[in-house]
Amino acid sequence: MLDKSKLNPVQNDSTERTSTGNYSPKEIAKFDKLAESWWDPNGQYKTALEFNRVRVAYFIAQICKFYHRDPNKTNPLQGLHILDVGCGGGLVCEPLAKAGATVVGIDVSEMSVEVAKRHALTSQLDIEYRHEHAQHTSTNDKNRYDVVINAEVIEHIPNQQDLLKQCSQLCKVNGCVIMATLNRTIKSYLVAIVGAEYIMRYLPIGTHSWHAFVKPIELNNMAANGRLQLVTGIGMAYNLFTKTWSTTSSQAVNYVQVYRRLTPD
Template sequence: MGVDRPRRGVQHTLVTLSANPSSIDPADVARFSAIAGAWWDPHGAFAPLHRLNPVRLAFIRGEALKRFARDASARAPFKGLRLLDIGCGGGLLCEPMTRLGFTVTGVDASPRNIAVAGAHAAQGELAIDYRATTAEDLLAGGEAPFDLVLTMEVIEHVADPGVFLRDCARLLAPGGLMIVATLNRTLKSLALAKIAAEYVLRWAPVGTHDWRKFITPAELRGFLAGQDFEVAGPFGMAFDPLAGRWSRSADSKVNYMMTIVPSAT
């Protein structure tokens, strides 16, 4: 899989957030802002996402190749397509997606996350449009729609997941694709993603997740009921502690992804 030649310059924009955007949970924003400097440390607070990233990237690339009928052998198969990463954090997905040819916009409610993302992209001379803003404010500002919208491990942190998901979907262009990754609300996820990950193995800081805010696939589908979207999945992901790596799995009781496309008219 080839990569595109790095492009110089990083747009890094701070905007005023709307007074009470539904996707903002101030406590979660503050929590992630406090550890923003660790985004690119593969052994730090975001080590679980670094380990998960190869599986996420392979899934996104595969789904996008199918949806947009692109040549998998091309150096940058997604040239000419716009991608929005909502809740981009430090840019762990934005950078490889840029190298695959997408014109990438990454948004996050934390200005500190955006500052870290912009600085890291500048080091690699990657042209990524980073903005400290929300999906709601993009809509209010009349943002042009995107071909691919990502919201990965974000929806379980927002204040109103239904409104958040619908706003994300409204930013999708006709013929586009949205991919959501999140955590299922099951006893297994309570044991593994909350108790083991935060208190036993210390993979994530205590308080990173609130199990009560985890979202079942049925709930996610319900958020878009009657909204002219087709939802597929769940597509599970599982961690093998012996091999130390993630892989796709038929088990969606902890981590899973779903795809969303506009209904054919």
């Protein structure tokens, strides 16, 4: 039975701001435990790999559309500088690099960054990975990137508005910012937490906090405050029978928003 007491979007103790930056040590610890497992195609989290494959295909298609590129050409992202904020083990960075982009990945989990570096070496991909926070990056790399991606990170961050602002600052004017996260709905609680964590065990129990999920209208309002304009968006859905992910018009659970960076700071 659904515990309705958990359906109030209030701050919890796992999203406390640290004295050194906009991140939670508890959240970092969760992903440190997962870092070595993400790339195993036959492992416990292979469903997450399939999710990532569909998600990144959509990212690449939208980047090509944004920059008037032919996605069917070899290296369609050639010449574009892309930053992945919260890169984890590099699951988003590597397909982008294979598509020809110059890719930088940053993450506050040092373990995840080391896993990403090792996997890039085995994949023979030239990707720059840094163990650092977006706050530091936005100071040094302001207005540098053609595309900034933040995928399934914002729901783990104490101050979500600050993260949107930092992603915007890192993007060039008229550049592309892509945000991917989970909607805060009863369906997302049932699917992403009860189903994915407790029943199917696609993710470890406690990976997500429903309270920190972000409604699309909330994300769009934060984006507008960060000088970002919505271009398009889409949802993602999982088919239990075929065990495959696909894009969908419904944004009730996982969704992606694509924005254009407007005026400079």
